[in-house]
Amino acid sequence: MDNKTNKKRRRYTTIFKQLILNVIFPVVVALVALASLNYYQTQTILHDANQTKNYIISNEIKHIMELQDVGLEAIEEQKNQNLKKYSYKLVEEYFANTKNIEEANLKTIREELGMDPNYYDIYVINKQGIVVNTTFDKDLNLNFFDFGREHKQYLLKIFEEGKFVSERFAIEASTKRLKKFTYHPTLDNKYIIELGSYSTKADKLIKRIQSILETIAEKEANIISVDLFISEEAPFSLTNNTITPRDSMMLSKTFASKDTNTIKVPTDTAALYYEYIYMERENTDLYKKSVIRIVSDRSRDKQILSNELIKSISISLVTILLVIIIIYYKTKVITSPIKRLVANVNRIAKGDLTDRALIEGSNEIATLSKHFNRMIERIEEYYNVLEQKVADRTKEIEQQKEEITAQRDSLADKNQRIEVAYKKIEEQNLHITDSIKYAEQIQKALLPPEKVLLDSFPDSFVLFKPKDIVSGDFYWTRRIEDKRIFVAADCTGHGVPGAFMSLLGISSLNEIVTADSSDDAAKILDRLRKYIKKSLRQTGKEKEQKDGIDLSLCIYAPEKKKLLCAGANNSIVLIRDNEIELIKADRMPIGIYRKEHPFTNHEIDVKDGDIIYMFSDGYQDQFGGPEGRKFLAKNFRKLLLKVHGLPLEQQRKEIDITIKNWMKDEEQVDDILVVGLKL
The missing domain is CATH 3.60.40.10 (PPM-type phosphatase domain)
Incomplete structure (x- = not known):
């Protein structure tokens, strides 16, 4: 096979490749776009599912807290009258004179009043917020002002108003039990008598809440734990979990932003997501400001995304292979007549205008060959006419060339005369300018x-x-x-x-x-x-x-x-x-x-x-x-x-x-x- 044939084959192969690429490339782009869209949608669905799940859990906890508030209100109604009675007796009878209040035996007084020592405690707080006397030995010398600026302002306001105040149930700092507190300033306004009362029913409610939090985590396969953190200034876990430095940082951020914050913590076996959800309720003091923490393992989501990606890639590769095979055979059928037409065109391109393209069949390529032959016939006619016109035009150009040469010589002579005249004008202009400048000096002198x-x-x-x-x-x-x-x-x-x-x-x-x-x-x-x-x-x-x-x-x-x-x-x-x-x-x-x-x-x-x-x-x-x-x-x-x-x-x-x-x-x-x- 000679070099010309090889060149033709390479040229035809290039056309073949272009046809394949022009069809395959859009298909590949479309498949990649579909695979990417599918992957993104799957990722979005999984993310939305996790967000919805966490929202349902946090909403369920809020409803549980509301039910707990209803139960605590019923318990508080029973305790309010007793605590108020005890408080007034202490202020108006026992401590009408507060001279020896810091040395008084509060445990004896508690027995005299008929207060159960397992459920009632008495505290004496001075104006510096320090517990100077109490039946609860662990809190002796404890400074209540250290519980935060809000609590300090609360106690100072009680001193200022001088009235009996009954609080709703609150979490006790040392025992983490629910306890109801009342505050009553002494008659001389130097101390506050604080009463604290536990409740068996309230303890049962707290344990029930803790049990529900543990049950929520067990229900969901990818939920590791659910916890509730109480208090913005000194947060603690309702389930008695240890607060890590990471928890402290995220709790501070969540309380400050009053929004939901999420952090990813990679481990050796899983990717854990810690989501901190802010919860604020206006009609309760117990959980007025708190944060729900949900720890979830999303390794399964990652595996689902990986499987989806592999599936999309496999489908795309198989589809591309099938399209290539189909296009390969279909393209050969189309390009064969074109190859023969190109061979005819190459012969005509060598300069033999008498040669014509071969007409085969009755398809579009045959129509193209007919029109091509007509075009060659017209070109041949035009070529003959043009050849004659070129000869005539060449003779005419020679004549014009002789005329232009004569005109150019005449023009050169005129330009020379103009240049001499221009120099004379410049000299005259210089003389005039010098004269005017001299006149300027004369005018300035005057x-x-x-x-x-x-x-x-x-x-x-x-x-x-x-x-x-x-x-x-x-x-x-x-x-x-x-x-x-x-x-x-x-x-x-x-x-x-x-x-x-x-x-x-x-x-x-x-x-x-x-x-x-x-x-x-x-x-x-x-x-x-x-x-x-x-x-x-x-x-x-x-x-x-x-x-x-x-x-x-x-x-x-x-x-x-x-x-x-x-x-x-x-x-x-x-x-x-x-x-x-x-x-x-x-x-x-x-x-x-x-x-x-x-x-x-x-x-x-x-x-x-x-x-x-x-x-x-x-x-x-x-x-x-x-x-x-x-x-x-x-x-x-x-x-x-x-x-x-x-x-x-x-x-x-x-x-x-x-x-x-x-x-x-x-x-x-x-x-x-x-x-x-x-x-």
């Missing part, structure tokens, strides 16, 4: 130095943020004799055009104020307007450029405490006593305007602590915030009112930080100028 500003206004700040390298906003100050003048201005435009206007404004102010040291702010603006109109040759013609300056000017006379202000489209903010006041400017610029009139003076009597703010419109017109809107004048004034109490330099930082946070990724739209002067 602005008042910090020393000059502080000389006129020691407590002040200037926030100056040009949009471009040079600015259309400027500030100006001059000190003439006892007057101090400050100007904040916003020229038409920004960048280079604005800078030219600012230079014109600064030079004009220098000339006007030097020539006439007037203390009239409005007249200075009037003269400045004439000067600007003349310099710009503004005559009021319709098509004439309407350049100008928005400006606010203040003249401060410290000795007179007077402030004279005037403004051209630029108002001033005054903050006094935490209140904001707007010193409104005239609604016309420094320049040509259709309705010109003289500028208005605003005279203000200055108070210590007054702050004025002069500014351009760049801050309030800046876009930003979450919705990309303008900052607005009202928000700007709120900001000034918020920060006016800070030191002036801190104010400048807060105002700067606020506008930066507002802008975020937005571009600065105009020059920004904010000036603060504290008068």
